[in-house]
Amino acid sequence: MTTDIREAPARMPETSSRAFPKDFLFGAATAAYQIEGAAHEGGRRDSIWDAFSRVPGAVINGDNGDVACDHYNLYRDDVALMKSMGLQTYRFSTSWSRVRPDGGALNVEGVDFYKRLVDELLDADILPWLTLYHWDLPQALQERGGWTVRDTAERFTEYALDMHDALGDRVNVWTTLNEPWCSSFLSYTAGVHAPGHYSKGEGMLAAHHLLLGHGQTVKELRARDESLNLGITLNLTVADPVDPTVPADLDAARRIDGQFNRWFLDPIFRGAYPEDVLADFRRVDAAAAASLHAAILPGDLETIATPIDTLGVNYYHGELVGGSAPAVPLTGGEAPTDRRGDSPFPSTEGIFWHDRGLPRTPMNWEVQPEGLTRLLVRVSEEYAVPAGTSLFVTENGAAYDDEPVREDGVVRVHDPERADFVRLHLGAILDAVDAGVDVRGYFYWSLLDNFEWAWGYEKRFGIVRVDYDSQERSIKDSGREYVRIIAERALDGGVYGDAGGSTVTSDATGA
Ligand code: FCB
Numbered sequence: 001m002t003t004d005i006r007e008a009p010a011r012m013p014e015t016s017s018r019a020f021p022k023d024f025l026f027g028a029a030t031a032a033y034q035i036e037g038a039a040h041e042g043g044r045r046d047s048i049w050d051a052f053s054r055v056p057g058a059v060i061n062g063d064n065g066d067v068a069c070d071h072y073n074l075y076r077d078d079v080a081l082m083k084s085m086g087l088q089t090y091r092f093s094t095s096w097s098r099v100r101p102d103g104g105a106l107n108v109e110g111v112d113f114y115k116r117l118v119d120e121l122l123d124a125d126i127l128p129w130l131t132l133y134h135w136d137l138p139q140a141l142q143e144r145g146g147w148t149v150r151d152t153a154e155r156f157t158e159y160a161l162d163m164h165d166a167l168g169d170r171v172n173v174w175t176t177l178n179e180p181w182c183s184s185f186l187s188y189t190a191g192v193h194a195p196g197h198y199s200k201g202e203g204m205l206a207a208h209h210l211l212l213g214h215g216q217t218v219k220e221l222r223a224r225d226e227s228l229n230l231g232i233t234l235n236l237t238v239a240d241p242v243d244p245t246v247p248a249d250l251d252a253a254r255r256i257d258g259q260f261n262r263w264f265l266d267p268i269f270r271g272a273y274p275e276d277v278l279a280d281f282r283r284v285d286a287a288a289a290a291s292l293h294a295a296i297l298p299g300d301l302e303t304i305a306t307p308i309d310t311l312g313v314n315y316y317h318g319e320l321v322g323g324s325a326p327a328v329p330l331t332g333g334e335a336p337t338d339r340r341g342d343s344p345f346p347s348t349e350g351i352f353w354h355d356r357g358l359p360r361t362p363m364n365w366e367v368q369p370e371g372l373t374r375l376l377v378r379v380s381e382e383y384a385v386p387a388g389t390s391l392f393v394t395e396n397g398a399a400y401d402d403e404p405v406r407e408d409g410v411v412r413v414h415d416p417e418r419a420d421f422v423r424l425h426l427g428a429i430l431d432a433v434d435a436g437v438d439v440r441g442y443f444y445w446s447l448l449d450n451f452e453w454a455w456g457y458e459k460r461f462g463i464v465r466v467d468y469d470s471q472e473r474s475i476k477d478s479g480r481e482y483v484r485i486i487a488e489r490a491l492d493g494g495v496y497g498d499a500g501g502s503t504v505t506s507d508a509t510g511a
Contacts, residue, residue, distance in 0.1 A: 017488070017490040017491060017492050018427070018430050018490060018491045019489060019490040020426075020430070020433075020489050020490065021433060021439075021440075023440065024439075024440060024441055024442070024489070025088050025089050025127070025392070025440060025441030025442070026086075026087060026088050026089070026441065026442060026482075026485075026486045027087050027088060027089035027090055027091055027127075027129065027441065027442070027443040027444075028082070028087055028090060028091070028443055028444045028445075028446065028447035028463065029090075029091035029092070029129075029394060029395050029443040029444070029445050029446055029447065030071070030090075030091070030092050030093075030446050030447050030448060030450065031092070031093045031131070031134035031135070031136075031178065031450075032092070032093045032094060032095035032098070032134060032136060033047060033049045033065045033068075033095065033134070033135065033136040033451065034065065034068060034069075034134075034446070034450040034451045034452070034453075035068050035069040035071040035448055035450045035451070036065070036068060036069075036070075036071045036072045036095065036098075037065065037066060037067040037068040037069065037070040037071065037072055037073075038067075038070070038072030038073065039064075039065060039066045039067075040066070041072060042072070042098065042107075042109040042110055042113060043098070043101055043107040043109045043110055044095065044097055044098040044101060044107075044110060045097055045101035045102050045138065045139070045140070046097065046138070046139040046140075047095065047096070047097040047136035047137060047138055047139055047194075048135075048136065048137045048138075048139055048142045048146070048194035048195045049064075049065060049135065049136050049194045049453075050064065050065065050066075050097075050139065051139045051142070051194065051195070052193075052194030052195060052196055053065065053194075055196060055339070056338070056339075057337055057338030057339040058194075058196060058337060058339050058454065059335075059337065059453075059454050059455075059456045060335055060336070060337055060454065060455055060456040060458050061456050061457070061458065062456075063451065063456030063457050063458075064451070064456075065451045067468075068450060068451045069448050069449075069450055069466050069468075069471065070471050071448075072113060074471060075113075075116070075117050075120060076120055077473070078447070078448070078473070079117070079120040079121055079124050079126065080124070081464065081473055081475075082121075082124065082126055082447065083124040083125070083126065085475065085479065085482070085483045085486070086483055086486045086487055087126055087447075087486070088126065088127060088486070089126060089127035089128075089129050089441065089443070090121055090126050090127070090128060090129060090447070091129040091131065091175075091394060091395075091443045092117070092128070092129070092130065092131065093130070093131040093132070093133070093134035093136075093178065094114050094130060094131070094132060094163055095110070095136055096132075096133065096136060096137065096138055096156075096159050097136055097137075097138045097139075098110035098113065099111055099114075099159060099162060099163065100138065100155075100158075100159050100162065101138065102138050102139075102140035102141075103138040103140050103141040103144075103155050103159075104140070106162055111162070111163075111166045114163070114166065114167060115166060115167065115170075118130075118167055118170050118171055119170070122170060127172075127173065128170070128171050128173070129173045129175070129394075129443070130163070130167070130171050130173065130174055130175065131175040131176075131177075131178050131233065132156075132159070132160050132163060132174065132175065132176055132177070132217070133156065133176065133177045133178060133183070133213075134178040135178065135179075135182065135183050135187075135193065135194070135453075137152070137183075137194075141155060142194075142195050146188075146195055146206070147183065147184065147187075147188070147205070147206035147209045147210055148188065148202045148205040148206055148209070149205075149209070150209055150212070150295065152209055152213070153209045153210075153212040153213035153216065154213075154216075156213035156217065157213060157216050157217045157220055160174075160176070160217040160220070160221065161217075161220060161221075161224075164221055164224060164225075168224070168225060168228075172227070172228060172229050173228075173229045173231075173310070174221060174228055174229070174230050174231070175231050175232060175233050175310075175312060175394070176213070176214040176217050176218060176230075176231070176232050177210055177213070177214050177232050177233065178233045178314075179233060179234060179235040179314060180207060180210040180211060180214070180232075180234070180264060181207070181234070181235055181260060181263070181264060181344075182235065183206065183210060184203050184204075184206035184207035184210055185203040185206075185207065185259070185344040185345070185346075186344045187203075187206065188202035188203040188205075188206045189202065189203030189342065189343075189344050189345075189346065190203075190341055190342050190343060190344035191339070191340065191341060191342055192334055192335070192337070192339075192341040192344075192454055193453060193454065196339070198340075198342050199288075200281075200284065200285045200288045200346040201285065201287065201288030201291050201292070203344070203346065204281065204288055204289070204291075204292040204346065205291065205292060205295055207263065207264075208292060208295055208296060208300070209295075211264070211267055211268070211304045212300055212303060212304060214232050214268075214304065215268075215300075215303035215304035215305065215306045216303050216306075218230045218306045218307075218308060219303060219306045222306070228309075229309045229310055230308055230309050230310070231308045231309055231310030231311055231312060231389070232268065232308060232311065232312065233311075233312030233313075233314055233394045233395070234261075234264050234265065234311070234312070234313065234314065235260075235314040235315075235316075235395075236260070236261050236265075236313055236314070236315060236375055236379065237256070237257075237260050237261065237315075237317070237318055237319055237371075237375075238318035238319070238368075238371040238374055238375050239252075239253040239254075239256035239257045239260070239318070239319050239321055240253060240318065240319070240320050240321070241253040241320075241321065241322060242320055242321065242322030242354050243322070246322070246323065247323075248322065248323025248324065248350065249321070249322040249323050249324075251323060251350075252321040252322055252323050252350065252351040252352070253321050254276065255277075255280060255345070255347050255351060256319065256321055256345070256351065258274055258276055258277040258280070259277055259280075259345045259346065259347060260345075262274045262277065263277055265379070265382075265383050267301055267304045267305060268304060268305060268308070268311075268383075269305065269383040269384075269386075269387050269389075270305065271301045271302060271304065271305035272301060273296075273301075277347070280346070280347035281346055281347065283347070284346055284347045284349070285346060288346070307387060307388075307389075308387075308389055309389060309390060310389060310390045310391075310392060311379070311383070311384055311389050311390070311391055311392075312392050312393075312394030312395075313375065313376065313379060313391060313392070313393050313394065314393075314394055314395035314396070314445075315371070315372045315375055315393060315395070315396050315425075316365055316395075316396065316397070316398075317333075317365040317366045317367070317368055317371070318366065318368040318371030318375075319353060319366075320353065320354045320355070320356045321351055321352065321353055321354065322351075322352050322354055323350055323351070323352070324352060325352045326352060326353075326354045326355065328355075330352075330353045330354060330355050331364060333363045333364045333365045334454070335453070335454035335455040335456075335458075337454055361398045361399055361400060361417075361421075362399055362400060362401055362459070363398075363399050363455075363459060365398075367398070367421060367424070369424040369425050369427065369428035370428060370431075371428075372393070372396070372425055372428040372429065372432070373428045373429075373431040373432045373435070376391060376393075376429070376432035376437045376439055377432055377435050377437055379391065380432075380436075380437040380438070385438075390438065390440050391437065391438065391439050391440060392439070392440050392441045392442070392443070393425075393429060393439065393441070393442045393443065394443050395443060395445040396425050396442070396443075396444065396445060397418075397421070397422075397444050397445035397446060397461045397463075398417070398418050398421040398461065399452070399459040399460055399461045400415055400417050400418050400460070402415055402449075402460050402465060402476065404465055404467075404474070410474070411465065411467070411472065411474035412474065412476075412477070413465050413474065413476035413477060413478075414476075414477050415476050415477050415478045416477065416478075418463070418476065418477075418478035419477055419478040419481040419482075421478075422444060422463075422478060422481065422482055422485075423481070423485070423491060425442075426442060426485065426491055427491055429442060430491065444463055444482060445461055446461045446462050446463075447462060447463065447464055448462045448464050448466050448473065449461065449462035449464070449465055449466040450462065450466070462476065462479075463475065463476055463478050463479030463482055464476065464479055
């Protein structure tokens with residue numbers, strides 16, 4: 001295993017440098033199903049992702065998380081690697097299917113794995129940042145309706161309290177859900193994530209029950225221990241209209257913002273679903289909207305709005321949308337699987353994605369760091385500051401087509417595009433800080449190359465390369481660059497001052 005990071009690339013010429021706030025935390029993120037493997041070890045049973053991976057055509061190459069990065073067995077080495085890189089915090093998720101297999105009784109062996117992992121992190125002086133749900137619902141619960149039924153929210157809180165019983169003395173930061181937009185609309189409406197259903201109504205119900213599970217878990221954990229840092233992570237976007245003077249373009253941007261951002265931010269911070277989106281839902285599918293309405297019981301929105309300490313923002317790219325089709329149709333960033341993928345947006349008719357000539361990664365995601373600055377300013381002003389909630393960027397990263405080379409017996413990955421991506425987005429965060437936003441930390445996605453959901457192992461996001469045959473880890477050049485930034489707690493000056501500028505060239509993105 002390569003853990004020698006002393007050969008970090010030479011420093012860039014220093015004209016001036018921009019320092020990060022004193023307490024800013026640098027970390028990296030992963031998720032249980034994407035890295036752990038050991039799918040049938042230690043009493044773990046199927047999650048919806050194990051089942052979905054077996055559906056013909058659902059995941060590229062028929063890949064699955066059976067082995068993944070074998071982190072379940074290699075976690076000690078992985079923590080040592082993080083320590084050698086100077087990471088201050090590590091965001092990981094616990095697997096419900098390991099802790100309460102089939103959603104049933106507690107599995108002590110499963111809980112013990114997380115105890116060992118957390119102890120290892122604490123020994124290495126790395127702050128554990130625990131996420132309770134990163135999409136891996138026990139399959140047995142899906143067979144009872146999954147997130148479309150209210151009972152799943154109850155079961156989620158039960159599992160969360162088990163985790164707190166086991167780790168409450170050692171873990172302070174608790175995130176309930178990762179990206180509930182994905183585990184509702186992308187999973188139950190678009191059909192591209194597990195369980196792969198195609199129903200507008202199911203997506204709406206799933207989103208509500210996920211949020212309910214979040215709110216009641218925050219309430220219960222808070223009642224147990226006032227000192228916990230409790231929060232949720234949302235994937236948010238910046239939807240720009242093609243022409244801000246054209247009503248149809250503005251409406252397209254409003255609907256994307258509404259269904260992606262405000263559908264989650266508003267109930268969490270304001271205790272209400274956005275009226276305009278509810279009206280859109282009624283218009284496109286009255287029956288689905290009626291069943292959502294029936295599922296929102298008195299008190300639910302108050303529960304969902306239980307105050308949180310931390311909002312995690314995941315940002316990968318923005319979007320340019322309009323009411324008329326571009327000359328050349330732009331395909332989304334979905335995995336080209338053999339299975340059909342519908343739109344994740346219930347109100348999708350008449351919305352078209354446009355290209356604004358920004359560099360794109362091989363996922364076909366545009367590289368738009370300036371969007372992150374605007375997003376942080378907006379979320380801070382409209383939601384976080386009024387609620388007294390702290391902001392962290394809990395995911396941001398890029399997949400590139402890495403080519404490993406062996407140099408002097410060491411595996412190296414020269415990935416300047418990813419290193420630029422990291423610098424540009426850290427620069428965008430500093431721009432937000434300069435604009436007065438209190439951003440407290442950054443987690444690169446991901447520490448390791450891993451199972452990228454419907455993309456399987458095809459797409460690599462890691463700052464550490466994983467050779468899936470040998471399980472050898474090798475820090476990529478981007479990882480070395482991140483190590484250097486963490487050590488200096490500053491970005492070199494000049495290049496990053498202009499958040500709109502990009503050092504990523506389009507021919508370097510492979511787009
Ligand atoms: C996010 C997910 C994460 C990973 C990245 C690329 O939406 O939270 O698991 O797939 O995208």
